[in-house]
Amino acid sequence: MSEIITKAVEALSAKLGDAGYDGSAKFVIEGEGSIMIDGSGVRAADDDANVTLTASAETFQGILEGDINPTSAFMTGKLSLDGDMGEAMKLAGVLA
Template sequence: MSQIVADAVKALTEKLSGDAFDGSAKFEIEGEGSLVIDADGVRASDEDTDVTLSADVDTFQSILEGDLNPTAAFMSGKLTVDGDMGAAMRLGSVLA
């Protein structure tokens, strides 16, 4: 697991602050690896999920830090979504 994925797992765990995510989502960070968010929390993993979001490192970090809105990233083509758009929207509200 890359340090970027490890840091992302920690940051997303703090953002969830004990709340369970309804559904399952995977972030694929180009060149770094993947992490999964579901009812069990956040972990480095490449398992199948309801939705997969893909972005480069800079885009992912900007979203995580709150500098880039996930919807804006998607609309501008910096973030791709494959799967359940409803799950992606619920995740976006968690990240906001």
């Protein structure tokens, strides 16, 4: 597992906290790997999910740090979404 994925799992776990997540979402960091968020928590994995969000490592880091707005990243093509848009909105609410 890459260092970027390891750090992203830690950052997402911290953001999620004790809130938990009852859906399933996958982040694909281009050239690095995938991260799953579901009822089991956050982990490096490439399982099926209700929504898949794909971005470069730089974009993903900016979103996690609050420097890049996820909606703006999506609208400008820096973040792509495949699957349930409602699930992506729910995830954004939990991680905000």
